[in-house]
Amino acid sequence: MQVPDDFPRNPFPASLAGTQAKFAARRINGRFVVGLTDDERAERYAICLDLVEQLVAYCRRKALDQPTRSPTELLDWVERGVRNKQAVWQLGGPEVDWIVAQMRRSYELASDDIDDSET
Template identity: 55%
Template sequence: MNIPDDFPRAPSLASLPGAQPKVSVRLDATSGKYVGSSNADATGERYAVCIDLVEQLVAKCRRNRSTKYAELSEVQILERLLAQLLGTDWGSPSEMAWVIRKTAVDLGWEIPDSAVVLNTLLGNSK
């Protein structure tokens, strides 16, 4: 899977006490085995969820642009969608801001300032 550089990534942190050398591992929920504590798998799973959201939002915006959203500007539509996404537990705020930015790009719409500002406030420079 080719995950774009601007997709938010959670840092992989491990704190292991003691003076002896250690290896950080995690229990993989699917296989039930211990694996290296790389965030690559988790990032890939999060990316897949976010791409699915983007595809759904693009279809929703195209379907409702001339009816349900007729009185709103494109930026207003995306700002409302971002507010709705932030009220869910579908992903982190930085992921939801990324979803809105990607949706805007895929639609050829202007990216709302709220998605850019949120990204900056959360410490994501990309």
């Protein structure tokens, strides 16, 4: 699976206290790894991409159920929900930022396609 460059490499950045520079690393097969391995990153990308697709479909359903809500209000509302469930869904902050950006972009593109087909 090809993971785009804008997908986070380290969804759980760690900061360690002290005066000297430190980084959080894991030992995998005798090597220290900071952030995700390529396989872990591809797996998390697939999970996040699936969530984006589900959220866009959810936004479409809610737009039909609540036609008085503007697209911006709807997307803001869904974004708050995603951020509130971040810990439950075991997502890192950078992943949530990526998911929200992709959701907004995909929903707006889908809305543009619908508008174009109606004219």
